[in-house]
Amino acid sequence: MRLPLRLLLLTLLLPLAACATLSPEKRAQAEAVALAARDTTVNCQRPDRCAPPSPLRGLAGQAFAASAPEAPRHYALILDSGADALVARLDLIRGATRRIDLQTYIFDKDDSARLVLDELLAAARRGVKVRLLIDQLSAIADLDILAALAGAHANLELRIYNPTFGLAKPNYLHYAASVLCCFRRFNQRMHNKLLVVDDAVGITGGRNYQDDYYDWDRQYNFRDRDVLVAGPVVREMARNFQEYWNDRRAVPVAHLRDVGKLLLARGVPEMPPARPAHPERVERMSAVAADPALVRERLAGRALPVGRVAYLADRPDKHHEGVTDGGAPGLASLLSHAEREVLLQTPYLVLSDRAVEVFRELRARPRPPRVVVSTNSLAATDNPIVYALSYKYKRRNVRELGFDLYEYKPFPADPPVDPALSWLPGADAGPTVPRSELPGGSLGGSRGPQPRQVEDKLRTETRPSLLRASAPANRPLPVTRSGSRMGLHAKSLVIDRRIGVIGTHNFDPRSENYNTEAVVVIEDPAFARALAASIERDIAPGNAWAVAPRSRPPVLSGLNYSVGKVLERSPVLDVWPWRYATNYEFRPGPDCPAPLPRTAPDFHRCYEPVGDFPEVSLGPRSLITRMLPAFGAGLVPIL
Template sequence: MSAAVRTALLLAAALLLPGCATLGENQRRQAVALAEAARPAALTCDREDACARPSPLRELGDRALAETAAQAAPRHYALLLEYGQDALVARINLIRSARESIEVQSFIYAEDDSGYFVMRELVAAARRGVRVRVLLDQMFSVENTRLAAALAGVHQNFELRLYNPTFNNAHTNYFQFAAGVVLRFRNFNQRMHNKLLLVDGVVGITGGRNYQDRYFDWDPEFNYRDRDILVAGPVGEAMRANFEAFWAHPRAVTAARLDDVGRQLLAHDGPPRTLEQIGLEQPAIKRPDRVEAVLAAADDAEALREGLAAHAIPVGRVDFLADLPDKHEGGRTRADASHGLRALIEGAREQVLLQTPYLVLSREARRMFRRMQRRPDAPEVVVSTNSLAATDAFPVYALSHKYKRTYLRELGFRIHEYKPFPLDAPIDVLATGALDQPPEERAEPPRAPNRAFGSARAETGSPSGPTSESTFAAVGSGARRGPLPLRSAGVRVGLHAKSLVIDRRVGIVGTHNFDPRSDNFNTESAVAIYDTAFVDALSAEIERDLQPENAWVVARRVQDWTPVVSDINYNLGKLFEALPLFDLWPVRYATSYEFVPGPDCAPAPPDTDLFRACYRPVGDFPEVDVPTKSIYTRILTAFGAGLAPIL
């Protein structure tokens, strides 16, 4: 695109986008001054520890540091947070336990029940004397600029910054989104995908979860099967150093300096006087009973000790693999997240156990797995990912579907696709609100167990028992309005965990999706732990998601054709797959298979006679209720293939 055309489009966008006039530098300074002048300094606590609440999770950090000093070697405690309710309770408890500082990073921060709830706790921590810094990626984090203006002046101990704001605004409307794609494509797609909650520099939580109801089992229709890891110990120093690099980067902009937030401050001569005015202290929370239940759990130190802290695994070496914001300026190093993860994977000798919501590999990753597959000691690669019925990213799945032959035949993957109604999933169904519907709207009476502190019930991380089939496949009807219509109604679950186990010697949990976006556009982070007990616990959780009741197996389609016809079909399919944009060959190499229980049957790999005897094909897109699903998916596959680098 020529400079003249780009300039013309930028001018047109400026004229067409309502309310998008930029502020001058003097106006921005005035807005910042108004916010700073409004910040109160008074504290609600006069104790040196900022009235921190007792916390067995926070105590893990002190214990780890003491043991590190005594042993002159790193000592940590690691806890997998599988249930959304556990992850939320742990966050609230740690925020309330903070004595000095809290750092928060997130890709998404929604203005819903969980978002308001956590933000209210962060503000309360600032008011009692804790330094709170919140850094959010701008793209999907601010809807209400008045709320951002209020937070800009809420307290001297609280600061909000937004990373890489589009057109220097906190909120991106439809027209700005389109203009960003056209005018600033690469910059627009460079997002901060990191997630972190770090308390006092000694206890951190990272993983797949953003701040939105569906990450904490609070959505009645669609929730994520996700995973966080709580790590306590000296690795907190590396986490804080990485946060500081982002916080100090020019792309991290103070909220008051953004044009739409600044206009709010200038128009009202400062931020709203009280948080009640913008709904933070008395928000329109749909389910206040859930908030009260989490607060009670977060303040019950003894229950937390038994339900979560007691199951933290003592470990030694912990590495924090993290990108720096310089990645977006072309300053990548061999120490960044993608390079670090690929180095670990390529060193595998026996097995790579990979879990990702989006099975779309970058060019570098495909080359790496091809090299590994050619080795005499090629490791087994087992993949847990989403089915079309479970995903909320339909175009990404379409692209993944395009390369199934490559993954199975050339890279040697064994692929398991997550079902939308898994029978054994770490989801607190009572918390979703789906069971609050009138009984006549349910297919059968629910039998959902309460999952408070559920992820810690199995000491080694093994499944804590199957969830009732009626819970997921029968309650509620709203799930039919999910990403794609399904044949059954219920509380739909989509996989969002990003984890890796290599040779049963190192376990990794983080934000990296092992896809082109994570490699080339997003900044990412991950925790790598070298400990047998932790690796066993993480492996058990991923293997839970591979079980027949939770996933379909993707394998080569069996056709009753002559060898000549079969070879022709295979080669034509391979040819179409190689085309950069179009892949309309109607007969796919692979399809999905369902396990059929029987006296002589057991789960088996696809290349065995037992598999052919005990599994039945269920189509390319099981459970999806779209009459023209094959055509629809292939159309998106054809046009989505060219978007591989950013999907």
């Protein structure tokens, strides 16, 4: 864009943006309206705030009792399925006796999110202090709900992180103005996801508060992973939350211009009634979380006793002027000390320069560790723009860095969704939707036939950039089969089968430079083996395609490799159509009884090439994936 035109747009847009803040007087008035309306009634006077028995909350008591200052003890539980992750949250919220701190990037108003929100309100009314911190880019998109929460109860506080021009719901003009005037400031997002109960039990990982993170969406669900930790390290989680809560970018919801104007004009509205799309499913999930025996059997009983646990989290000053270091510090050091094996799982395989350097150093060793990477295919990803940039560097990742790369399928044969959910009371009754359309019975989202025309309505966690507001291409692409599909969203790392890492960090430039992130690091062989088994399930042949060099390049092998390598390094031109590596499907048989690594002599005999973009319905939108490798290298740091 030419400088004169840019200046003209700034002149036109900035006055609109500047008025998007309440004056100090109006802000104080709006806050006073909210404070005056807050209910102060507490319906329980007992010290434990009438919390029902919580098996997961009880793990903390056991961990603290077994701990000593020099020898802390913890319990850790991998939450692989969406149903387990939601039950765990409900159990902990109901079992809270003092405080609940919830920090998240996305908070929707659909069935799962509203169920959690209603539980938070119930906890506040029985006397538990509840603090809710949501990033503005994906906060609850309903001003009535936000205004109602501002004045709901004295024990509940809501703050919005880094609001664009002081608004809960910016419009396109505000986003455009932020691109022109202050792109970095408004593109820095709080990507942390954290639930802390009584400073004793915490959950972090990839899941936000939206149906597609709990297998409840009808078109697209995330294969995600959280970790629950009970014990002394949770105090560090609580301290980190407190830093964000006190940061100047965490703004009380009543101070936002659009919410404040509503409060001044109408007072605090009533909370809109919950209207779940599938009330039977919500009721059944609520009943499961209320059954201590089921929660103990399904969740608490599977928690692993572990020793030292570290919480590596960015501080909010990562977003302040002059601060450039970040990205959950310590991850690069962990990787650099790998000796035998690295298992890396990320939904968006776009490596930062620092990550490439670490993997090059590992590769250059006399005996380099094996590096296995699980990521999305184009058919599975919620973000084809980012996939295009990982596609650009597929040769480098496979040949130069030595990755054994696997791309997740959109319709995995063995996803971490219990197909029977026999542990659910009343599961045989089924919801109003036919059971054949619900993977995992009454708690799942649909895996049966669905109309193709719903593709453009998919809700996804787009990368937190301003592309979210306007780019329809930044959604899952159409695929050749109908039905609900899955996309990988888990962010995990296993080093030498002795260290396991689960968190919010995507191991990419955006996580290092723009987002704030957090991970839990557990040095325990049993935990690391359990996490490795979970990742290995995702790269099994029924769930993922293997990526390997082509057996017979379509043009002269040397020419194809050389041209591809040269153009790969070009920031503005990369139109070479033949890639060094492509996707393969395992074909078992008498001579191929088990999957093979790509370096095995018989690999190409047991694996059939399925093309660069298997199961993608090629059309005009797919051209974006071809075009962005040519012109999108400069977007790597922000996407």
